[in-house]
Amino acid sequence: MNTTTKYAATALAAALGVTALAGCGGSDDKASGDAGSGSKTVTLVSHDSFNASDAVLKAFTKQTGYKVKVLKSGDAGAALNQEILTKGSPRGDVFFGADNTLLSRALDNGLFTPYKAKGLDRVEADTRLDAEKNRVTPVDTGDICVNYDKKYFAEKKLDPPKTFDDLLKPAYKNLLVTENAATSSPGLGFLLGTVATQGESGYQDYWKKLKNNGVKVVDGWEQAYNEEFSGSAGGRKAKADRPLVVSYASSPPVEVLYADPQPEEAPTGVATGTCFRQIEFAGLLDGAKNEAGGKALLDFLISKQFQEDMPLNMFVNPVVKDAKLPELFTQFGAVVDKPATVAPEKIAKNREQWVQSWSSLVVK
Numbered sequence: 001m002n003t004t005t006k007y008a009a010t011a012l013a014a015a016l017g018v019t020a021l022a023g024c025g026g027s028d029d030k031a032s033g034d035a036g037s038g039s040k041t042v043t044l045v046s047h048d049s050f051n052a053s054d055a056v057l058k059a060f061t062k063q064t065g066y067k068v069k070v071l072k073s074g075d076a077g078a079a080l081n082q083e084i085l086t087k088g089s090p091r092g093d094v095f096f097g098a099d100n101t102l103l104s105r106a107l108d109n110g111l112f113t114p115y116k117a118k119g120l121d122r123v124e125a126d127t128r129l130d131a132e133k134n135r136v137t138p139v140d141t142g143d144i145c146v147n148y149d150k151k152y153f154a155e156k157k158l159d160p161p162k163t164f165d166d167l168l169k170p171a172y173k174n175l176l177v178t179e180n181a182a183t184s185s186p187g188l189g190f191l192l193g194t195v196a197t198q199g200e201s202g203y204q205d206y207w208k209k210l211k212n213n214g215v216k217v218v219d220g221w222e223q224a225y226n227e228e229f230s231g232s233a234g235g236r237k238a239k240a241d242r243p244l245v246v247s248y249a250s251s252p253p254v255e256v257l258y259a260d261p262q263p264e265e266a267p268t269g270v271a272t273g274t275c276f277r278q279i280e281f282a283g284l285l286d287g288a289k290n291e292a293g294g295k296a297l298l299d300f301l302i303s304k305q306f307q308e309d310m311p312l313n314m315f316v317n318p319v320v321k322d323a324k325l326p327e328l329f330t331q332f333g334a335v336v337d338k339p340a341t342v343a344p345e346k347i348a349k350n351r352e353q354w355v356q357s358w359s360s361l362v363v364k
Contacts (some may be wrong), residue, residue, distance in 0.1 A: 004303075005283070005320045006090050009038060009069060010163035010214055011346045017048075017260070023213050024350075027306065032267070039289070039290045039293065040065055040293075041066065041067050041069050041092070041290070042067070042069070042070065042093050042094065042293030042294055042296065043066075043068075043069045043070075043092030043093050043094070043290070044068055044069065044092060044094050044096055044284055044297060045071045045073060045079065045082075045083060045091055045092035045094070045095045045096070045182075045358075046070060046071070046072055046073065046079060046088070046095070046096040046097050047072065047073065047074065047075050047078075047079045047096075047341060048073070048074060048075065048079075048095040048099070049074045050070060050072065050096055050312065051314050052306065052310070052313055052314075052315040053072070053309050053313060054084070054107075055304060056306055056309040057273070058108040058333050059305060060261075060280075060296075060297070060300045060306075061298075063300075064121055064293075064296045064299070064300070065292045066296055068297065069092075069211070069284065069312075071091060071092050074093075074097075075101065075185065075220075076097045076098070076099065076183070076185050079095075079097055079222060080095075080097065080098055080102055082107045083095055083106075083111055083285065084105070085307075087109055087110065087111060087287075088286060088287045089284070089287055090285035090286070090287050090288060091290070092285060093284070093285060093288040093289065093290045093291070093293055093294035093297070094282055094283065094284060094285060094288070094294045094297050094298060095111065095112070095282065095283055096160075096280075096282040097280065097282075097300070098130070098136065098138065098280070098283070099185070099278045099280045099281065100129060100278060100279045100344055100347065101185065101188050101192060101278070101347060101351070102347075103129065103130075103136065103281060103344055104344060104345075104347065104348030104351075105348075106283070107130065107135060107309055108348070110286060111285060111286060112135040112136060112285060113131050113283075113284045113285070113288070113291070114134050114135050114284075114287060115134060115137075115283075115284045115295055115298060116134040116260050117134075117137045117295075117298040117299050117301075117302055118299040119208060119253040119299060119302050119303065119320070120121060120134070120137065120302065121319050122302070122320050122322060123137075123138055123302055123319050123320055123321070124138070124319050124320075124321060126149045127141060127279045127319045129281075129302065129344050130281075133240050134194070134282040135283055136281035136282065137281060137283065137298050137301065137302060138279055138280070138281055138302075138319045139225055139280050139281060139282050139301050139310075139319060140279075140280045140314065140317060140318065140319060141277060141278060141279050141280070141303065141309055141316065141319060142248055142249070142250060142277075142278050142280070142315070142316045142317060143190035143248060143249040143250075143276065143277055143278070143318045143334075143339050144186045144190055144193065144246065144247075144275060144276045144278060144335065145246075145248065145249045145270045145271060145272065145275040145336065146161065146176070146190075146245065146246055146247075146270070146271040146274040147165070147225075147229070147244070147245050147246075147247040147251050147252070147269065147270055147271070148161070148229045148231065148243060148244050148245075148250075148268065148269050148270075149229070149231030149243035149267070149268060149269050150231065150265075150266075150267055150269050150273060151229055151267065152231070152243035152259070153243065157282055158171060158186075159277050159332065160244075160269060160271060161244070161271050161274070162271050162272070162273045162274075163271070163273035163274060164193065164194060164197050164273065164274050166271070166273075166307040167197070167210060167213070167215075168206070168209045168210060168213055169275070170211075172213065172244065173213050173214045173216070174211075174213075174214035174216075174242075174243070174271045175208065175242060175243050175244045176210075176215045176216065176242065176244040176246075176281075177215070177216040177217075177218060177224045177228040177242040177245050177246070178190055178215060178216070178217055178218075178221070178245070178246040179217070179218060179220055179221055179224050179245070179246055180217055180218065180219050180288065180359075181354075181355050181358050181359070182355050182358075182359055182363075183219050183220060183334060184219065184220045184221055185221075185249065185278075186221050186246050186248070187217075187220075187221075187225075187246065187314045188355065189276040190246045190274075190276060190352075191203075191349065191354060191355070191358050192276050192340070192342050192354075193274065193275065193276035193340040194206050194207065194356045195342060195350075196276065196340035196341060196342050197340050200325065201320075203334065203354075204357060204358075204361055207358060207361050207362055208235035208361060210362075210364055211233040211361065215287060216228065216242060217363060219364055221246075221247065224245050224246065224247075225247050225251070226238070227240060228241075228245065229241050229242055229243070229244075229245035229247070230242060230243050231243060231245070231255075231267055231268040232245075232251075232255065232268070233255065233258070233259065244325050248271070249270050249313065249333060249334040250269065250315040250316065250342055251268060251270070251273060251315075252266035252267075252268045252269065252329075252332045253266065253315065253328045253329050253332040253334060254310050254315055255267055255268055255335045256328065256332050257312065257328060265332075269282065269334070270334035270336075272334055272335070272336050272337075274338060275336045275339040276339060276341070277336070277339035277340070277341050279319075280316070282297075282298060282301055283298075284298060292364070293343075294323055299347070302319065302320055303320075304322060306318060306324050307323035308323050308324060308326075308344055309317070309343055310325055311325055311326050311328075311329050312328065314328075317329075337363070
């Protein structure tokens with residue numbers, strides 16, 4: 001989900017030699033500066049992992065008359081920071097990619113014009129974190145979880161871990177790789193998961209123990225999953241030696257989808273007791289030149305058509321109640337019934353302090 005589940009899917013596809021589909025109208029490094037209120041182009045600013053099928057984006061154009069231009073801007077944090085720097089004079093009309101770990105930064109900087117998207121009543125209530133003001137619209141959810149290499153654990157005749165506490169056991173010493181919480185969305189999500197489960201007074205002690213148990217920290221998801229994790233296609237090519245990695249509950253279906261031939265069973269599993277729930281949002285940028293087009297796009301992002309297109313393009317879950325998951329997800333994906341969560345206001349108040357403390361304990 002921001003560098004999100006989506007960046008993970010795109011990076012994994014790249015590692016497996018799959019080219020991600022470009023948005024209808026393409027994407028480049030320039031915003032549509034001439035896209036005024038009468039323009040038939042609506043510009044979506046996003047992190048690098050936004051992806052939608054050509055057919056669905058063409059359907060949006062047919063329904064509304066607007067052509068979507070996708071302006072990709074690095075990972076979620078980098079993309080959001082660029083919009084903060086251009087606040088009031090945005091590079092596009094809609095921003096997609098602020099999740100619940102970074103939402104307060106976007107809202108506190110006044111990036112969005114309130115808009116209640118059509119069909120919002122069909123969106124799951126627990127994803128509407130700005131329901132009173134509707135400055136952002138929920139688009140998808142995903143779960144950051146520890147993934148494990150099934151082959152490794154079968155060969156060692158060792159049960160894979162199931163919970164955060166399991167990761168501290170001597171049996172899993174030197175097996176886990178995670179991402180830097182200061183530079184990576186899944187790394188931050190995993191840190192927040194430990195805050196949620198261990199408490200604000202206990203997460204630091206937890207990380208001290210995890211460090212003593214040999215956790216390895218790398219900069220980002222792509223390095224962790226495709227270079228360090230023995231269960232991924234990229235990791236197998238790199239002869240990786242870590243059978244546990246912080247990734248996503250949707251990673252196993254990706255391993256199946258892009259394998260040739262496709263296996264009957266996913267080579268990786270998910271420790272569902274280690275998951276943190278991400279919710280990703282889109283919003284109408286304050287100062288958007290094509291406000292009408294931006295509103296139409298927000299409506300479309302929570303349409304059943306777009307929501308059912310997302311899972312196999314961005315490997316995230318729909319937020320619309322009547323959207324169905326594809327069989328690949330239901331067959332190979334992990335169901336996370338009780339993911340860890342942290343209230344947005346608590347994240348806003350403590351995020352920088354938690355990351356700083358974590359960095360001092362684990363990285364320095």
